Amino acid sequence: MIIQKLNMNHRNLFLSKKITLDFGLPILTLITLLFGWQVLWWLTSPPPWFLPSPMSVIEVTLKWIDVLPMHAGITLYETLTGFILAIIFGIPIAVVIVYSTFLQRTVYPILLAFQSVPKVAVAPLLLMWVGHGELPKIIVVFLVCFFPIVVSSASGMQSVPSSLLDLVRSLSANPSMVFLKIRLPNALPYIFVGLKVAITLAVIGAVIGEFVGSNAGLGYLILISTQQFDTALAFSSIIILTTMSIILFYAIELLEKILVPWAPRQ
Amino acid sequence: MQSRKITYTNSVQPKIQVHSVFKVYETSGGSEVLALENINLEVESNEFVTLVGPSGCGKSTLLKMIAGLITPSDGSLLIDGKILVKPSRDIGIVFQDAVLLPWRNTLDNVLLPIEILGLRKEDYLQAAYDLLHLVGLKGFEKRMPNELSGGMQQRTAICRALIHNPSILLMDEPFAALDAMTREELGLELLRIWEETKKTVVFVTHSISEAILLADRVVVMTPRPGKISQVIDINLNRPRSLEMEFFEEFKDYSFIVRELIHSSRNT
Numbered sequence: 001m002i003i004q005k006l007n008m009n010h011r012n013l014f015l016s017k018k019i020t021l022d023f024g025l026p027i028l029t030l031i032t033l034l035f036g037w038q039v040l041w042w043l044t045s046p047p048p049w050f051l052p053s054p055m056s057v058i059e060v061t062l063k064w065i066d067v068l069p070m071h072a073g074i075t076l077y078e079t080l081t082g083f084i085l086a087i088i089f090g091i092p093i094a095v096v097i098v099y100s101t102f103l104q105r106t107v108y109p110i111l112l113a114f115q116s117v118p119k120v121a122v123a124p125l126l127l128m129w130v131g132h133g134e135l136p137k138i139i140v141v142f143l144v145c146f147f148p149i150v151v152s153s154a155s156g157m158q159s160v161p162s163s164l165l166d167l168v169r170s171l172s173a174n175p176s177m178v179f180l181k182i183r184l185p186n187a188l189p190y191i192f193v194g195l196k197v198a199i200t201l202a203v204i205g206a207v208i209g210e211f212v213g214s215n216a217g218l219g220y221l222i223l224i225s226t227q228q229f230d231t232a233l234a235f236s237s238i239i240i241l242t243t244m245s246i247i248l249f250y251a252i253e254l255l256e257k258i259l260v261p262w263a264p265r266q
Numbered sequence: 267m268q269s270r271k272i273t274y275t276n277s278v279q280p281k282i283q284v285h286s287v288f289k290v291y292e293t294s295g296g297s298e299v300l301a302l303e304n305i306n307l308e309v310e311s312n313e314f315v316t317l318v319g320p321s322g323c324g325k326s327t328l329l330k331m332i333a334g335l336i337t338p339s340d341g342s343l344l345i346d347g348k349i350l351v352k353p354s355r356d357i358g359i360v361f362q363d364a365v366l367l368p369w370r371n372t373l374d375n376v377l378l379p380i381e382i383l384g385l386r387k388e389d390y391l392q393a394a395y396d397l398l399h400l401v402g403l404k405g406f407e408k409r410m411p412n413e414l415s416g417g418m419q420q421r422t423a424i425c426r427a428l429i430h431n432p433s434i435l436l437m438d439e440p441f442a443a444l445d446a447m448t449r450e451e452l453g454l455e456l457l458r459i460w461e462e463t464k465k466t467v468v469f470v471t472h473s474i475s476e477a478i479l480l481a482d483r484v485v486v487m488t489p490r491p492g493k494i495s496q497v498i499d500i501n502l503n504r505p506r507s508l509e510m511e512f513f514e515e516f517k518d519y520s521f522i523v524r525e526l527i528h529s530s531r532n533t
Contacts, residue, residue, distance in 0.1 A: 163361040163438075170333050170353045171430075173382040181381065185369050262368040262410065 052232035057239070060232040068221075072240050075217040078134050078206040079248070082141020083199060090146050091191065094153035098183070099175075108154070115147040119205065123212040137209030137217070144205040145198035152194025156187025189263035192256040199252050203245040279347050280308040281434065281466045282332055287341035289327055289492075300491035301327050305341070307485060307494065309466055311433070314457075316469045317485045318477035320527060324492020325470045329438050332468060333357055345434070355383065358427030358465075360440040364419035366411040366426075372398065373407040376425045383430060390429060397425040400459060417448040424456070428463065435465040439472065450508055453480055457506055474527075478519045479506055486523055488530035495526045 034054045041053040048056060061068065097103050097111075119140060126136040160182055168178050210219025218237045225233035256263060289302040302324045309315050317325040330336045331343060334353035343350040345357075358379075366375045376394045380387055398407060401421040411419055420440060427435060440456075441449040453476055460467055471477050477484045478500055486495045500519060502510055510516050 161363065161365050163363055164365040164367075166330070166333075166335050167359055167361070167365065168382055169335055170357060170359050171355065171379050171382045172353050177382055181378070182367070185367070188369075260369075262412065 049229040049231050052235055056232045057235045060230070061236040061239075064233065064236070068236070068240065071216060071218050071221050071237070072244065074134065075203075075206050075210065075219065075241070076244060078137040078209065078217065079141055079199075079202045079244075081134075082138045082205065083145050083202045085138070085142045086145035086149050086198060086202075087195070089142075090149035091153050094150045094157065094187075095179075097150070097154050098157045111147070111150065115151070119143040120208045123209055126209075127213045132213055132215070136212075137206050137214070140209040141202045141205040144201040148194045148197040148201070149191070150194075152190045152197075153187055156190025157183045159190065160186050188260045189256075192252065192260060192263065195252050196249060196256075199248045200245060203241065203248065207241065281311040281313070281346065282307070282309040282468070283342075283344040283347075284308070284328070284332070285342045285344070287328075287331065287338040287343065289324070289331070289336070290339040302331075302338075303491040303493045305492075305494055307497070309468060311466055312464050314460060314467045314469065314480060314482045315485060316471055316477040316481040316483075317487060318471055318474060318523060318527075319487035319492075319495075320472065320489055320531070322489040322492070323487040324489070325487050326438050327492065328487075329436050329468060329470050332434075333359055333436050354434075355430065356432045357434045357436060358430070358432040360420070360423050360427045360435070360437045362439045362442050364411070364416075364423040366414075366419055366422055368411050371408050371410055372403060372414065372422050375411065375422055376429050378426060379430045385430070393431070394425065394429055397428055398422075400462065401425055401455065415448075416444050417452060420444060420452060421455075424459070428459075428465075433466060435460075435467045437467065437469045439470055441476070442472070449476070454506070454508070456480065457504075461505065474520055474523050475511055475516075478502075478516060478523065479508075479511065484519070484523060486526045488527065495530060496522075498522060 038054050041051070052060075097108050122143065123136065123140050126139050130136050130139065164182065165178075168182060206217070207219035207222070210217040211223055214220045218241050221237045222234045222241075225231070225237065284305050284307040287302055287305040288300070291299045291301050293299055305324075305328060307315075307328075317328060319325050327336060331338055332345075332350075334350050334357070345354050366372075367378065370378070373394055376397060377387055377390060380390045395404075395407065398404060401424060403418060403421055403425070406414065406418065411422070414422065420443075423440070427437075437456075441452050444452065456467075457480060469477075469480060481500050484498045484500060486498065487493065488495045498519065502513070502515060
């Protein structure tokens with residue numbers, strides 16, 4: 001018991017040291033870089049439209065604090081809605097593809113081919129078809145997320161070891177049982193790989209959608225601020241966007257750790 | 267040994283009967299390959315039979331056929347005198363890889379067949395604990411597969427194959443992926459389990475010494491096309507031990523099996 005406790009303490013110590021190393025050091029590096037940037041800016045004093053100082057970025061952020069959350073909220077809404085819709089449609093389609101040889105031969109190759117279409121190039125068309133507002137952005141996000149989710153889910157469900165399938169077949173298992181107890185859990189780590197790819201693309205998709213035509217969102221803010229040479233505001237928006245992207249990514253990873261504790265990790 | 271001999275001759279009906287079975291595969295090129303040619307084999311109840319031969323001799327195909335996973339192109343298979351048309355629930359299988367479900371602990375992995383067969387888990391809980399105890403995994407019930415060594419994983423797979431109490435245990439090179447020492451240890455352990463549970467075992471291996479050490483009868487198979495070259499009765503006392511590998515009889519058996527396999531290669 002005591003040894004176990006000692007062990008635990010040792011483990012906690014090790015863990016806290018690991019966390020310090022994993023998070024502390026990169027943050028320290030970041031602060032150093034920002035500090036260097038500020039010093040360099042003071043020394044060279046470039047025109048603010050060319051390169052703002054970290055201080056001025058903070059200043060602008062505070063000045064715009066009333067409207068920034070609204071814009072960030074809109075981009076986040078577009079990102080998450082498109083992403084979740086891609087999950088809702090993507091995973092069932094993957095299931096259908098895995099279970100139907102016909103669809104596997106007919107639809108799946110076309111789906112893979114469509115993956116090569118630069119979804120960004122479709123954005124102006126969407127604007128034409130469904131007009132302004134959030135819908136075209138959500139569709140762009142949906143399109144960029146859809147393919148990685150379908151492909152990863154399908155390959156996850158197909159990658160069950162053949163001897164395992166032999167085993168359940170020798171027990172005359174019914175297909176729904178095999179799906180629920182074997183294929184789906186087996187696919188989970190793969191699905192999460194797809195989700196992590198998709199969520200990063202989702203943020204990009206939303207911004208691209210906003211670039212093409214909008215009157216709100218962080219992409220819109222970047223566009224108008226650069227047009228008005230308010231570079232500090234563009235920087236501020238980009239930083240918020242990046243933070244959002246990172247938080248979303250780690251939220252998915254946290255979800256993965258909870259739902260798929262057995263997944264292999266690097 | 268003597269008592270086994272008697273049950274062997276007295277038994278009314280063989281447990282497994284393979285009657286002039288052929289298996290033809292079609293390759294992707296469209297040509298046909300004869301995987302099994304005229305296989306005839308009878309396995310008695312409680313008998314331990316090993317199938318040995320080089321890769322491509324069809325030993326795994328034959329095993330999968332007995333499991334009902336592959337249908338013969340010609341000929342028939344009978345289990346307890348009844349023609350096999352679909353996988354029988356009276357069979358447990360162990361493969362080369364343990365293929366445990368990584369999201370289930372040891373106990374739940376052992377209970378997987380129960381869930382698949384739609385039986386009540388509670389009724390088999392004690393049996394699962396007993397089996398894990400039998401293979402020396404007491405205390406590991408809640409461990410996850412990635413916390414187990416290769417040998418422990420394969421032990422768990424053996425428990426999983428036995429949990430629904432089948433009378434036939436089919437094993438497809440179950441110890442081939444393990445290191446030599448674990449392999450010997452598990453072989454003897456399997457014999458102990460077999461003595462205790464009294465199953466009919468068909469065991470595929472490419473190790474000649476493993477085949478002889480475990481078996482009542484060794485079925486030597488040769489490739490292209492896969493066929494039975496000879497069936498050899500192993501008259502070594504039970505319980506078997508590793509020292510028997512140094513016995514003259516054991517060496518003679520090894521010599522015979524090796525000769526059979528090599529002579530087929532040179533022709």
